[in-house]
Amino acid sequence: MVASLVVIPSSFAFIDPRTDSWFLVHSPLPVTILIIFYLLLVVAGPRFMSRREPLRLGGPLTAYNLGLVVLSLYIFYEFLTTSLQSNYSYFCQPVDYSRSELAMRMARVCWWCFFSKAVELLDTIFFILRKKPQQITFLHVYHHGTMLFNWWAGVKYVPGGQAFFIGMLNSLVHIFMYLYYGLASLGPQMQPYLWWKRYLTILQLCQFVAITAHSAYNLIANCPFPDGFNVAVLLYTLSLISLFLNFYHHAYLRGKREKLI
Template sequence: MTFLTEAKDFYKDAMARADKRVEGWLLMGSPLPILMIFILYLLVVWLGPSLASRGRPMSLRAFIVPYNFALVGLSVYMFYEFLVTSVLSGYSYTCQPVDYSYAPLALRMAKVCWWFFFSKVIELLDTVFFILRHKWSQVTFLHVYHHCTMIINWWMGVKYVAGGQAFFTGMLNSGVHIMMYLYYGLAAVGPHMQKYLWWKRYLTRLQLMQFVAFVIHTGYNLTTDCEFPDGFNYAAFLYAISLLILFGNFYYQSYSSRRALHKKGQ
């Protein structure tokens, strides 16, 4: 009973500390909905391949092409909102506390942070499409780790720090996703588009560069006296390092080691 009482008190205290502005927004009132989505996603990853393998792979081109280009449009919108709102608000790129007021620009930043979180929920469909198309090799640990952690991380971000330093991560990632979903959309059009998609390697490099930027940006704030919560800075710093390692390994396995094996074969 003591443990349950302490857990209940901890939950009440955590909810009391949350940003009251976002309490009534979709999926933000309680952690239960996003936890259910998280568990459902893991169940799809676990059971999906065995269930999908009983039938033929689906093309899904009619869904995937507009889906990817819609995410390009959403990413453009979010990048624009992050950039313009931060400039109009006079945001610092070295230390920026969260503005918890109901001022128009403060709410505008909070809203684009919510859209960024919600875009990560939408992007879980990437995995569903891979499974239905029998693209098992695409559902890697990196893929699953990145997707399922982003929805939790950004739920927490919007719930407690909708703005401030967090805008930099959202803005940069939205910019990268413009190019990423443009690539996916063009690739889904058909095999004849492959000759125009020579820049896939550079897209992975761009992803790695954003993680380096996150590590530098967050790491700098850990060494300065900034009013942005240290707990979120530490979490973002460690998370960015984990993604840098995982994506770096992916790049090495996909390009550097393959090139070395090709030269050896010659």
């Protein structure tokens, strides 16, 4: 295992010298600045647009969403193919810190997954420019902001191993999610074909449940993967399950209940 031990607040990880010099990875400062700037936009953006007409961004929005479908497809393919060729265990897999072709390929797709989280911050900017403040919920901001930092830490310390399972599931879900958004951006004529939004939320919840179970198992099984990361993932996905269940209740159940009353 080629890595140098570093002391970080929780003292559970190695800095991976293979990825340390990659774009946005070496220091947490660029990612921190990006997240702060993102939060400032969340606060100031709707105020800036309050006295302006919403922008019509049909073409750019379609290109953006379909571009993320392609990127998510690529990431999913790379995670799946590399893990199979490397004979990864889907239950317990330590990080391969070597510079072998497959180990570097896995590290690179982890970086692309991290980079995609930076790109996905544009979701919120599109909402702001189109004057859709109701879409900028706590769940939306929390999910986008924290995913970026979480994947930065993954690429910095554990680009591979158990992290591949999270990235693979997440990219699979994002294929369908951004396909939905891309179709929706084509206009009202697509509404008859977008009946599956509710099932998209269910798919997201299934993803978080699977990742939670995966992380919990690895803690119990004493897998040679940093326990600190497994604990962090476990707590984080539990928070997402809670928030998405609340969203599901308000979006799909409460309305029907109120109609019945």
